[in-house]
Amino acid sequence: MTHPSDTGPAPVLALRDVSKSFGAVRALRDVSLELFAGEVHALAGENGAGKSTLIKTLAGVHRPDAGQVLLDGEPVVFHGPKDARDAGIAVIYQEPTLFPDLSIAENIYMGRQPRRALGRIDHKATHEATTALMRRLGVELDPDRPARGLSIADQQIVEIAKALSFDARVLIMDEPTAALTGSEVARLFGVVRTLRDQGAAVLFISHRLEEIFEICRRVTTLRDGARIASEPLDGMTEDDLVRRMVGRDLEELYPKQDVRPGEVALSVRRLTREGVFTDVSFDVRRGEIVGLAGLVGAGRTEVARAVFGIDRWDAGEVEVEGRRLTNGAPSTAMAAGLALVPEDRRAQGLVMDMSIERNIGLTGLRTTVKAGLVDRGAERSRSLDWALRLQVKYARIADAVSTLSGGNQQKVVLAKWLATGPKVLIVDEPTRGIDVGTKAEVHRLLSQLAADGVAVLMISSDLPEILGMADRVLVMHEGRLTAEIPRTDATEETVMAAATGRAAA
Amino acid sequence: MPESLTRAVRWDTVVGALLVVVLLLSFTTVDGFGNALNLSFLIGNTLPIALIALPMTLLVVSGEIDLSVASTAGLSGAVMGALWNQGMAIETIIPVCLLLGVVCGLVNGLLVTRLGLPSLAVTIGTLAAYRGIAQIVLGSDAVTDFPAQYLDFAAGRIGDTFVPYAFLPFLVLLAIAVVALHATPFGRSLFAIGAGEEAARFAGIRVKRQKLILFTMTGLMASLTGVFWALHYASARYDNATGLELSVIAAVLLGGIDFDGGKGTLGGAIAGVFLLGTLQNVMSLVNVSAQSQIVVTGVLLVVSVLGPRVARQTAVARAGRRAAASPPVPSKAPAPTP
Numbered sequence: 001m002t003h004p005s006d007t008g009p010a011p012v013l014a015l016r017d018v019s020k021s022f023g024a025v026r027a028l029r030d031v032s033l034e035l036f037a038g039e040v041h042a043l044a045g046e047n048g049a050g051k052s053t054l055i056k057t058l059a060g061v062h063r064p065d066a067g068q069v070l071l072d073g074e075p076v077v078f079h080g081p082k083d084a085r086d087a088g089i090a091v092i093y094q095e096p097t098l099f100p101d102l103s104i105a106e107n108i109y110m111g112r113q114p115r116r117a118l119g120r121i122d123h124k125a126t127h128e129a130t131t132a133l134m135r136r137l138g139v140e141l142d143p144d145r146p147a148r149g150l151s152i153a154d155q156q157i158v159e160i161a162k163a164l165s166f167d168a169r170v171l172i173m174d175e176p177t178a179a180l181t182g183s184e185v186a187r188l189f190g191v192v193r194t195l196r197d198q199g200a201a202v203l204f205i206s207h208r209l210e211e212i213f214e215i216c217r218r219v220t221t222l223r224d225g226a227r228i229a230s231e232p233l234d235g236m237t238e239d240d241l242v243r244r245m246v247g248r249d250l251e252e253l254y255p256k257q258d259v260r261p262g263e264v265a266l267s268v269r270r271l272t273r274e275g276v277f278t279d280v281s282f283d284v285r286r287g288e289i290v291g292l293a294g295l296v297g298a299g300r301t302e303v304a305r306a307v308f309g310i311d312r313w314d315a316g317e318v319e320v321e322g323r324r325l326t327n328g329a330p331s332t333a334m335a336a337g338l339a340l341v342p343e344d345r346r347a348q349g350l351v352m353d354m355s356i357e358r359n360i361g362l363t364g365l366r367t368t369v370k371a372g373l374v375d376r377g378a379e380r381s382r383s384l385d386w387a388l389r390l391q392v393k394y395a396r397i398a399d400a401v402s403t404l405s406g407g408n409q410q411k412v413v414l415a416k417w418l419a420t421g422p423k424v425l426i427v428d429e430p431t432r433g434i435d436v437g438t439k440a441e442v443h444r445l446l447s448q449l450a451a452d453g454v455a456v457l458m459i460s461s462d463l464p465e466i467l468g469m470a471d472r473v474l475v476m477h478e479g480r481l482t483a484e485i486p487r488t489d490a491t492e493e494t495v496m497a498a499a500t501g502r503a504a505a
Numbered sequence: 506m507p508e509s510l511t512r513a514v515r516w517d518t519v520v521g522a523l524l525v526v527v528l529l530l531s532f533t534t535v536d537g538f539g540n541a542l543n544l545s546f547l548i549g550n551t552l553p554i555a556l557i558a559l560p561m562t563l564l565v566v567s568g569e570i571d572l573s574v575a576s577t578a579g580l581s582g583a584v585m586g587a588l589w590n591q592g593m594a595i596e597t598i599i600p601v602c603l604l605l606g607v608v609c610g611l612v613n614g615l616l617v618t619r620l621g622l623p624s625l626a627v628t629i630g631t632l633a634a635y636r637g638i639a640q641i642v643l644g645s646d647a648v649t650d651f652p653a654q655y656l657d658f659a660a661g662r663i664g665d666t667f668v669p670y671a672f673l674p675f676l677v678l679l680a681i682a683v684v685a686l687h688a689t690p691f692g693r694s695l696f697a698i699g700a701g702e703e704a705a706r707f708a709g710i711r712v713k714r715q716k717l718i719l720f721t722m723t724g725l726m727a728s729l730t731g732v733f734w735a736l737h738y739a740s741a742r743y744d745n746a747t748g749l750e751l752s753v754i755a756a757v758l759l760g761g762i763d764f765d766g767g768k769g770t771l772g773g774a775i776a777g778v779f780l781l782g783t784l785q786n787v788m789s790l791v792n793v794s795a796q797s798q799i800v801v802t803g804v805l806l807v808v809s810v811l812g813p814r815v816a817r818q819t820a821v822a823r824a825g826r827r828a829a830a831s832p833p834v835p836s837k838a839p840a841p842t843p
Contacts, residue, residue, distance in 0.1 A: 331709045350704055351704045362694075
């Protein structure tokens with residue numbers, strides 16, 4: 001098989017001067033990108049730089065406001081994901097969505113199984129086709145195995161096989177390694193190289209720079225929705241790449257103040273929820289920001305939910321400022337001074353159809369009360385006050401929060417919890433999916449809160465955020481705390497090693 | 506309710522206006538409508554719907570529903586008749602019946618909150634079960650010989666006015682319900698639960714407890730209605746109030762309470778109740794058969810679910826067209842105001 005080169009035919013898939021806005025947010029600005037057959041191309045950029053929008057534009061989910069999508073050099077318009085798929089473009093997401101009760105083969109050929117006479121499904125042909133796909137990928141997976149119980153790595157392989165069965169020529173992989181162990185990453189890279197050698201174009205997204213250098217030949221960097229560069233990785237260093245991605249001093253994005261930690265404010269002792277997390281113990285002191293790192297599914301969010309009382313724990317205890325919390329009772333956790341900014345802003349953080357005023361007011365239903373009735377004046381001034389302090393950008397305080405941008409919605413969630421005057425603040429992915437500017441604001445706010453004596457526990461999958469903001473880093477792996485790393489020793493390597501279970505005990 | 510979105514406010518205003526129009530039309534064109542006696546009949550016959558609509562509104566706002574209310578009312582009436590036949594004092598019977606309603610509601614609430622079953626399914630089951638128990642308790646008897654002063658209170662009116670005696674305690678209950686839904690932290694939490702149950706839970710709202718309270722209150726009000734029904738019509742039978750849940754739910758939805766929860770006002774719901782009551786009264790006056798009246802109620806139910814929805818979609822479509830030049834927002838939310 002011959003390898004196409006840059007001087008060969010037109011790129012398989014390209015974007016030319018593509019722009020895309022959502023309301024006031026310009027997610028993409030005149031971005032161009034070329035993907036060639038037989039190359040693995042990296043897409044780098046911070047959270048909120050526009051990577052997701054770019055992927056969704058390629059995948060036919062979004063239509064560009066301006067600019068073109070080119071397929072084999074010809075302009076095309078995708079009216080939906082199906083058009084893109086028919087054109088041979090497949091997206092592999094971080095967390096695949098398979099039907100758990102169907103077999104691998106059935107998942108791959110869902111809705112288009114080979115048929116026998118009278119329209120009956122030809123299970124034998126389905127099985128054989130799947131075996132052939134797996135052989136092409138160089139992976140051994142039993143086609144008849146149900147998808148339930150497959151590791152995320154295996155599920156991704158199934159998704160890739162499904163993409164191949166659609167004759168995909170372009171494979172977009174959105175942070176495929178985020179939840180994988182070291183050996184699983186190695187196997188995935190083997191599959192990617194095989195596909196590349198068979199002539200596929202691969203767009204690879206990862207926050208792990210070493211992976212980009214390992215598998216990719218060229219890189220396109222995005223920052224604030226604009227393309228910074230498209231260039232070969234040969235001769236570049238990780239620092240070069242980071243500079244292009246961040247484009248500013250890290251201190252500015254992570255304005256961490258030095259604070260002398262005070263008394264223990266949150267104490268978690270031997271907390272266990274069966275099958276989810278085991279024997280988790282840690283303290284957070286006043287003035288401290290403690291980072292909680294780990295891979296997706298390591299149990300970080302689950303610990304936070306249990307501590308706050310959303311889920312019950314099976315063993316252990318939790319104290320806030322010396323007060324023992326009741327198992328499974330968020331209202332008593334709140335009364336003790338605990339606040340939780342949950343990971344899913346839209347479903348857990350906010351009632352989307354309710355106004356900004358009432359969303360902030362929800363946490364004050366017990367306090368802004370006069371003679372048993374909601375004190376509307378007090379509620380309004382409390383909401384206005386906190387919306388102003390957090391510089392939420394809105395038209396009217398009575399507007400539904402759904403009208404706000406993601407970053408401003410997140411500020412409303414923070415406002416609603418800060419208004420309770422918490423002693424302990426747990427934030428779960430506080431800056432996920434929000435733009436860089438707001439991200440820096442959130443970090444400044446967290447730092448200021450800690451300086452004012454609040455104990456902050458910050459869960460984040462954004463490693464630079466953990467490294468930039470935390471005084472101490474706790475790391476979870478498969479439901480257990482595996483490491484506690486002081487700020488001075490915390491690096492990508494030490495944290496990732498503990499998160500993937502490679503740390504020396 | 507500023508945050509219940511302007512479209513919801515508009516809808517309950519529409520229903521209120523519709524009620525006024527229908528009343529005016531009836532006064533001017535329907536013979537025998539405008540006299541005080543008929544109006545007192547109208548109100549008296551609508552009271553059972555109105556009484557149950559109070560807790561039902563709160564329940565639907567919180568995203569739940571109770572279809573067993575008419576059966577609870579029937580059961581409560583049947584038990585009242587049976588106990589009366591056994592010679593128990595009416596002063597003892599009524600509290601017993603109300604307590605029974607509390608138990609009925611509690612059973613619904615526990616099945617929904619503890620076992621996590623959908624209230625639609627649970628209350629269809631108890632709809633059949635409670636009615637079945639009612640029949641076991643009273644058989645096909647009809648008990649009619651309740652004490653005269655109770656019958657007079659339930660069926661009578663104040664002098665020659667159009668106001669039934671029973672309307673006054675209803676007004677008190679209405680006031681309590683309005684305050685509870687629209688002015689207390691409890692009511693505020695119901696809107697949050699209906700519009701986003703998970704977010705409500707994450708805000709420290711005790712979702713299950715609130716729902717259990719609501720189902721229990723609904724059972725209590727349904728049994729009160731059952732007692733009122735038996736006295737008002739001077740007849741306790743196991744099949745009292747059969748099908749009443751249809752009227753209650755039709756009226757509440759007609760009044761702009763969103764079936765999916767989180768939106769609506771009690772004022773709108775009560776306007777819906779009396780709109781339905783007025784239509785039923787007028788249909789009786791012009792000799793529309795009972796069967797045809799049920800058809801009309803059913804059609805109203807469909808219209809009342811469709812009406813607000815169509816209005817909303819038109820609004821969204823209009824907003825979409827306005828934003829046509831700019832991109833669609835990747836959420837079901839309305840486009841950000843510029």
